[in-house]
Amino acid sequence: MIEHGAEPQRVDLGAPVVGRVYGFRSKASGEFRYVGQTMKSVKRRHREHLQVARSGRKTPFYDWLRVTASDEYEVVVLEPVTWSREALGDAEIAWITYLRATGDRLLNLSAGGLGPTGVAWTDERRLALAERNRLRQVPLMQGEANPMWGRRHSEAQKARWSALRKGQNSGTENPNYGKFGPAHPSFGHSVSEATRAQLSEQKQGERNPNFGKRASLETRARMSATRRGRPMPSSVRNAHTRHHTNKGVVSDTCRHCAEDAQVRAQDAGKKGNQ
Ligand SMILES: [Zn+2]
Numbered sequence: 001m002i003e004h005g006a007e008p009q010r011v012d013l014g015a016p017v018v019g020r021v022y023g024f025r026s027k028a029s030g031e032f033r034y035v036g037q038t039m040k041s042v043k044r045r046h047r048e049h050l051q052v053a054r055s056g057r058k059t060p061f062y063d064w065l066r067v068t069a070s071d072e073y074e075v076v077v078l079e080p081v082t083w084s085r086e087a088l089g090d091a092e093i094a095w096i097t098y099l100r101a102t103g104d105r106l107l108n109l110s111a112g113g114l115g116p117t118g119v120a121w122t123d124e125r126r127l128a129l130a131e132r133n134r135l136r137q138v139p140l141m142q143g144e145a146n147p148m149w150g151r152r153h154s155e156a157q158k159a160r161w162s163a164l165r166k167g168q169n170s171g172t173e174n175p176n177y178g179k180f181g182p183a184h185p186s187f188g189h190s191v192s193e194a195t196r197a198q199l200s201e202q203k204q205g206e207r208n209p210n211f212g213k214r215a216s217l218e219t220r221a222r223m224s225a226t227r228r229g230r231p232m233p234s235s236v237r238n239a240h241t242r243h244h245t246n247k248g249v250v251s252d253t254c255r256h257c258a259e260d261a262q263v264r265a266q267d268a269g270k271k272g273n274q
Pocket of ligand 1: 240244255
């Protein structure tokens, strides 16, 4: 049972803490199994849960609580919430959504929110909530205040997350798939020399994920066949970004330079009209 003694009672512009979102977490795996909200102390809410479990209530969470020894789990404060009960409900929903998305097998019956069984959430309300959460000031959980402080996720948990996320960011699943030029979020950005040096330093020698590894003969034959007869870097756009955009060079034989110039001319035109 952890309660953060150093937790500030006022975290957001002097607003009082109205309640807390808490989680029951397995000590062995680091996985959260239940998320709740309370306006009382988390310690007291924990005792109430134990009483309900003893009374025999049948829900996935209370079934789990009955068969799990008290030293096999801990109850941690996920977030102290200021301002309103509604904000507390929203924070609970945000945590349940987040932990489920990252693979924790929560035993909660509802998606959280106000009331004992939660409320039905429309897509519209969820979007509005996501926007509010983006703007909401969440107290930073750094150092000892972070629930994962001094802990490591188990290999089993990491493997589960890895399997869950596999392919989620590749090909058409990548949010930037098919975006080029001004449509790409990195368009016009360049990385400073200092940052480049730092990134490079992080991947030198033994720190490189491929250090000491060698691709199989089969893989190397395939890579070689793919590249045969093709100048590297293979992508014209990649070459344009590296040799033109990043160096401030404009080539009159490069079609991407021509496109960029067109976009700049359009932007200048818009500004001129304002
Ligand atoms: Zn170019």
